[in-house]
Amino acid sequence: MERLIDLRSDTLTKPTEKMRRAMYEAEVGDDVYGEDPTINRLEELAAEKVGMEKALFVPSGTMGNQIAVMAHTERGDEIILESEAHIYYYEVGGITALAGVQPRLVPGKHGIVNKEDIEKVLRSKNIHYPETKLICLENTHNRGGGTITPLETMEKIKGLGIEKGISVHLDGARVFNASTALQVDVKDIIKHVDSVMFCLSKGLCAPVGSIIAGKADWIEKAKKYRKMLGGGMRQAGILAAAGILSITDMVDRLAEDHENAAKLAKGLSEVNKITIDLSTVQTNIVAFSIEKTDMQAPAFSNQLKKRGILANPIGPERIRMVTHNDVNADDIDSTLDTIKSMV
Numbered sequence: 001m002e003r004l005i006d007l008r009s010d011t012l013t014k015p016t017e018k019m020r021r022a023m024y025e026a027e028v029g030d031d032v033y034g035e036d037p038t039i040n041r042l043e044e045l046a047a048e049k050v051g052m053e054k055a056l057f058v059p060s061g062t063m064g065n066q067i068a069v070m071a072h073t074e075r076g077d078e079i080i081l082e083s084e085a086h087i088y089y090y091e092v093g094g095i096t097a098l099a100g101v102q103p104r105l106v107p108g109k110h111g112i113v114n115k116e117d118i119e120k121v122l123r124s125k126n127i128h129y130p131e132t133k134l135i136c137l138e139n140t141h142n143r144g145g146g147t148i149t150p151l152e153t154m155e156k157i158k159g160l161g162i163e164k165g166i167s168v169h170l171d172g173a174r175v176f177n178a179s180t181a182l183q184v185d186v187k188d189i190i191k192h193v194d195s196v197m198f199c200l201s202k203g204l205c206a207p208v209g210s211i212i213a214g215k216a217d218w219i220e221k222a223k224k225y226r227k228m229l230g231g232g233m234r235q236a237g238i239l240a241a242a243g244i245l246s247i248t249d250m251v252d253r254l255a256e257d258h259e260n261a262a263k264l265a266k267g268l269s270e271v272n273k274i275t276i277d278l279s280t281v282q283t284n285i286v287a288f289s290i291e292k293t294d295m296q297a298p299a300f301s302n303q304l305k306k307r308g309i310l311a312n313p314i315g316p317e318r319i320r321m322v323t324h325n326d327v328n329a330d331d332i333d334s335t336l337d338t339i340k341s342m343v
Contacts, residue, residue, distance in 0.1 A: 142285070206243045
């Protein structure tokens with residue numbers, strides 16, 4: 001069978017052989033009792049890596065974000081999100097169904113909001129209004145095209161949160177992509193928030209799992225919500241073994257994904273009838289418009305699939321491609337040649 005070039009998402013990464021061996025050999029126990037040594041090592045390593053007091057392993061990024069919202073808020077509160085944030089857009093209405101909070105949306109530019117944008121929607125004290133308890137940021141921003149919120153912007157938003165008594169949570173599913181692109185320690189990003197979620201199962205190649213991290217007492221609260229949502233796993237050290245290697249072995253190679261994304265974006269910019277804003281291609285996500293072709297995005301992606309390339313439509317006339325460990329520079333060349341032949 002001819003090999004598919006799968007650019008739909010970095011969630012499609014396969015665990016490395018080293019990960020598979022580590023999973024096979026993992027020392028395990030019952031994590032709900034706190035007795036899985038491999039889970040404990042992963043959580044300690046993750047907390048140290050991001051500069052937080054404690055960390056918690058969760059089955060998915062979505063669960064991690066939902067737990068974070070629940071642990072920061074009470075039912076009837078309001079939270080502030082960018083209008084196309086993953087927490088709002090792709091998490092099945094969980095913030096209202098599970099946490100019982102009301103979203104207040106702030107349109108950003110390529111997914112990035114600033115302090116002034118947020119200040120405009122902050123509510124005054126009034127018996128008719130919900131309490132604003134949480135600001136959720138996303139870095140990198142998925143629907144923004146993998147865009148990075150500048151550190152100075154995050155610092156100002158955190159300052160606003162401190163001033164107003166509002167916590168700040170970071171959906172950092174791809175925060176290591178952000179730190180790689182900025183060439184800074186990931187701690188320099190996360191120091192501007194009260195809590196963070198990051199995925200082990202995207203560019204970092206673990207088969208399952210994400211991490212949430214924050215203050216120790218907050219993590220204890222989060223752990224109870226994890227149990228409530230069915231995320232308390234037993235001998236989960238088999239999964240944590242891969243996560244340890246995600247953090248120790250896979251972060252540095254993210255730069256290769258960014259190089260392939262930049263190569264893809266530049267090549268697309270030179271294709272007739274393809275429109276792409278190169279300024280948005282900052283990490284491993286490439287979003288482009290096919291508005292000038294005679295196809296809609298679903299038909300375009302179907303035509304790509306027939307030619308051995310998988311990509312996701314993200315609107316009537318937009319396509320998203322994501323580079324990752326299982327895509328190489330030759331695959332980028334093949335993808336560009338195929339698109340040129342199509343349009």
